[in-house]
Amino acid sequence: MQKTLYHCIFSLLIFTLLFSSCQSDQRKKSDTTYPIIALDALGDTIRLTKPAERVVSLVPAALDALYMLHADSAIVGVPNRSYTDPNVFPYLSKLDPRIKARLIASPTLSESGMSMETIIKLNPDLVIIQSNQTDAIQMLKELGIPVFGITSQNFGQLNQEVLNLGILLGKETRAKELIAFTDRKIQVLKERNKNIRNKKTIYYAWSGGRIYSTTGRKGLINDCFEMAGLENACPYEIDAPNISPETLISWNPDILLLWNTDESVLYQQKELSSLTALKEKKVFNLSPPFLYDPHTLKIVLASIAIHHYSYPTAAAATLNAEQLEILSALYGEEKAKLILQ
Template identity: 40%
Template sequence: MRQKNYPIILLTVLLVLFQSCKQKTTEPITSSIERNYIATDARGVEVSLEQPAQRIVVLFEAFVDAVFMLEAQDRLVGVPSQVYLTPDSYDFFSTLSPAFAAKEIATPSFNGRSVNMETLMALQPDLVVTFSQDLQMIEQMEGMGIKVFSMIGSDIDTTLKEFEGLGNLLGKSERAKMITGYMRGEIKKMNELIPEKKKTAYYVWSRGRVLSTSGKGTLMDAAIRLAGVENACPLEMEAPNIGVELLYQWNPDLMILWNTPVSDVYALKELSKLPAVVNKQVFEMKPIFLFDPHTVKQVLFSKQVKQWAYPNLYTKETFDKEVEEAKKLLYNL
């Protein structure tokens, strides 16, 4: 009787083994799909990688900074040549990357413009990070089978989301969320410091273009408003050029200079009677690397504006302490 049961027992064992093998062979497929690295870029295009990007080309200077913050600088194989020409960023990044210090990382473009496609292709990137407005160049790269993640770095909410998206593609999601979580917390703290009366600020474009500014709805407008300060320029234009009379009419409480020394403004006789000049409320944002508004450091830019505008509400001592804290977190110093 026992011998007659042997075929049934054997068949049962074989069925169990078959099911076990089937489960083992299907599990890796499922987990592989789950491990895909996906992010939606500034164009609304979903970018997907099977593994974290290992050969990264960045075509816009500010986004090189994002890769360093995510501690993925060792994977950079291409950067815009401008990063080697900007003293602030070059000196700092050189302390974090020997290859960067030696200028060994290739430069297929000048800040995203005039991209040498032959050089770019030779670098064999598995991800290119660039500015979203360079649509023709993006289409050309994608037509060659290159994965492109575009960023725009506009208002702070968009900037933080894009940073998290880049973190996903680099396999640095946890670090990205740690940084964005910190920045969102700092924004909340900043918003709790409410002045009795809002001040106005006039932004001056770089290289001494004192009568060129940023209007409503722009990146600089967003950064100024984040500080609890109103943009003195009411025009809904990206970069309006104005006359001296209009600047006097707007009468800003303070002037914010980007890559322009304060002395350039004080030397202009036509502005000598502007209240902001008379009251020495003209400030240069420096070092520019530390306050780049195209990055998550837009929060630091806004903090600096808030400190200048409301020094009794937000002291320089507190500001300096918070900036040092942010630097350590952003670059794991």
């Protein structure tokens, strides 16, 4: 009986070793068959046999990243707002003549809707989509289409997504160059911020006149404030809280930051007339929005612009010069000059 027990244990060990060896061989074979491997925001692994050559981006920020990665030729599908948003179309038209001529297909029907039929006809080898659109992601996967889910909830994640997109497009070296450049600019900002003894407070109002919708201490906008050497007036540890006029008055921020909203909207709010920022006309509008999109690597340009406005005496160079430098590094000098025309 003891011999039988030893025999069983020995057989089990042999089976385990063979099974592990088989799994290892399968992994090696998979890595050889799919040499391009990256992770998306959902933690899902995307495996490609070769760099993506036909990419549909349903996320505006990701489309912007493709141009920064110099992957223009791979773009076969863009978000609908690339054509419909007056704050976006003029700039993308300068980056890509196909956008200007409206030659690139748009599979999106709205911000959240899409035409699966159009996507299939485009025969993409990669689709970039918001990570919260789980049903669409599952459907695309079932169709055998590689999907990259994107969310960019903070600066670290933004960098990681740019790097992973670079890997999938065969532009890893370019992605690392972009990340290294923005990191250097942020370090310069941090050096400037060391001289700030009393940080100013800032309040952010979302686009479209949503004055009482703001950003909490999580997310890219808050990262932007920290890079700029400012303190978020909103103390809540959430991404996008809604508040009351009374709450905003109690915070009484030094600066009010608007995004794609006319400043007159604030001054028309009689209940806010006691705010110091309104009395001292410390209202700053990040405009044009395309240049300062914090959901892209242009977050560094947004941070510098906010810093320039908030601490004008601490500014080491003119904003215009820094605009050209940063946009040249992100898109290339020729396209940067076109954008700024």
